[in-house]
Amino acid sequence: MIDTIQLLCSVPILKDTALTDDAPKTYPWRQRLGDVDVTFRPITAADRDTILVFTRALPEQDLLFLRMDITQTHVVEKWIRYIETGKTISLLAEAEGRMVGYCSLHHSEILWTRHLGEIRLLVSPDYRGNGIGGELARQTFALAGHVKLQKLVVQMMSTQQDSQTLFHHLGFVPEAMLHDWAIDRNGRTHDLIVMSREVDEDL
Secondary structure (H helix, E strand, O other): OOOOEOEEOOOOOOOEEOOOOOOOEEOOEEEEEOOEEEEEEEOOHHHHHHHHHHHHOOOHHHHOOOOOOOOOHHHHHHHHHHHHOOOEEEEEEEEOOEEEEEEEEEEOOOHHHOOEEEEEEEEOHHHOOOOHHHHHHHHHHHHHHHOOOOEEEEEEEOOOHHHHHHHHHOOOEEEEEEEEEEEOOOOOEEEEEEEEEEOOOOO
């Protein structure tokens, strides 16, 4: 299972940004992954209903682990306000005429953690295994470098084995396990896993 990943960034969305040294990208960016043509682009206010359709179609197992209930209109509107004010950068993936995933980057505003960015990532179950989650994460990593972040952090429950495997392959290493630190939508507590990687490390 692929979880969400937030990253706070105190700059506006970058429309024309080189995401890798050898493959400069501009948005919208189109790429074929597996047998699917995927379009990547920044989320905007116009995507509110698109996001709600996407999240409300997720299986209950995925909804259990959301850190914010993005099936709720007011929560999505708050997320979009963060994007519009530059507090969050969020990329969306579209395939076959619908939203199939997103990745968000949040930059800590706390003085002593201002070099950190937190990622949240979510991909539709129907499109997992095509590399969409990995590509969303890579593009988000590149944006983190442009906003001068030094380290990326991801948090997930200990039961989210697929998420841990994905981020391990993307160069993240475990930093801590916090006992009963997270609680799901059904009120069950879980150990929280914290993983990180340096922004300037090669993928």
